[in-house]
Amino acid sequence: MRGLYLSSTVLFWLAVAGLWHAAEAPPEPAINPPSPAEAPASPGRYSTGDVARHGLAEDCWMIIAGEVYDVSSYIPDHPTDPEILLPWCGRDASEAYRTKGKGRSHSAYADRQLAQYRIGTLRSP
Ligand code: HEM
Numbered sequence: 001m002r003g004l005y006l007s008s009t010v011l012f013w014l015a016v017a018g019l020w021h022a023a024e025a026p027p028e029p030a031i032n033p034p035s036p037a038e039a040p041a042s043p044g045r046y047s048t049g050d051v052a053r054h055g056l057a058e059d060c061w062m063i064i065a066g067e068v069y070d071v072s073s074y075i076p077d078h079p080t081d082p083e084i085l086l087p088w089c090g091r092d093a094s095e096a097y098r099t100k101g102k103g104r105s106h107s108a109y110a111d112r113q114l115a116q117y118r119i120g121t122l123r124s125p
Pocket residue numbers: 062071074078079080084085088093096097100101104105106107108109110113114115117
């Protein structure tokens with residue numbers, strides 16, 4: 001009887017200690033929490049500064065008529081030499097797109113192509 005009393009007392013206090021420890025344990029950190037530097041202030045809304053950070057041939061964003069496009073994967077498909085597009089990576093290319101650099105607008109087909117690369121809208125800085 002005494003043995004039963006002792007073992008149930010020990011079990012009781014072990015359970016209390018376990019619960020105490022669980023309550024004290026710090027919360028598990030989130031897996032890969034977004035760092036403030038990486039997380040965009042508002043997804044899909046970019047400043048000219050955000051766009052300027054994507055000014056490379058392999059990472060090429062453009063602003064065209066207030067919308068933001070990631071045209072990186074399109075550059076090799078554009079019917080001209082890539083050199084025509086590259087100066088506009090990371091910049092506002094509205095005028096260049098509107099005139100093709102020679103006062104003629106892109107076709108409706110080109111507009112449909114362009115729409116597929118839209119990633120967001122320009123926001124004020
Ligand atoms: C932003 C700078 C750009 C410039 C300066 C530019 C310039 C040009 C030029 C010189 C041509 C060939 C000549 C001609 O058709 O008259 C052309 C054709 C074309 N471009 Fe661009 N382009 C630009 C961006 C884009 C983008 C971002 C797209 C689509 C995502 C695009 C789609 C096309 C298409 C489909 C054609 C064939 C002709 C047409 O359908 O209008 N271009 N572009």
